[in-house]
Amino acid sequence: MAQATALYRAGRYAEAEAEARAVAAARSRSRDDPYAPLALNIVALATGAQGRHAEALAACDAALPVLGRIFGAEHPQTLKLRSDRAQVLTALARHTEAEAECAAVVRAATRGTEPEMALVAAAAGNGLIFALNAQGRHPEAEALACKALAARHVPDRLTLVLRLGLARSLNGQARHEAALAEAEGADELRRSLPEEECRSETGAVELAVANALLGLGRGSEARPRAAAARDACLAAFGPDHRRTAEARALLDSIDAA
16 A cells, blocks of 8 residues: 555556555455555546546445445545545536535535544545536635635645636636736745645646636747646646646647637
């Protein structure tokens, strides 16, 4: 498990997947062994990072009932897996389901008293912001992002993704100057963080900046940012990842303008 986790954090997703699958297979003989479903959670993260989102959802669906039976429905590990699963639903464009699941996880985590619950609630809240943006409900997403950012006082990855969610909501409302300022602030934050901490957000800052620049009519500046996002996502995640597809679509939009 430690090896699989380390490989995932290093961006070596295929190796992490193989290691986690080996753990899951080796530990699946016992009905109450928690390592098998926890390993499947890493399988889900690693396959999703490779753009194989349907497989990631299948891994979540296999692990969730086992994890719930062993730990309980409102244990932090179970809720984390539900939050991860909701992110996969978003990648599969099942945004209303993702919204409902993230909202449910936030409610459950808010009721919990374990120290990990605050992080689970914050991660699910970020997923909710993304799902709302994906449905074009940008003012709602903006309000949630601003509230979440006001409650955070740590310059970490979660703050980074919340700022990117806010930039996305501002771009969606054609408030491109404000979106550009937020995206540039997110870029500055990313540069201050360890590379490993924000590897899963590869290409996201460039996309936010490019969308804002395009909205401001600065297509010649937006194109290299969008191309950088596409190239970075291809290298990190492969051609089938949702962010790679988003970068390609943005490039097509810029070239067609």
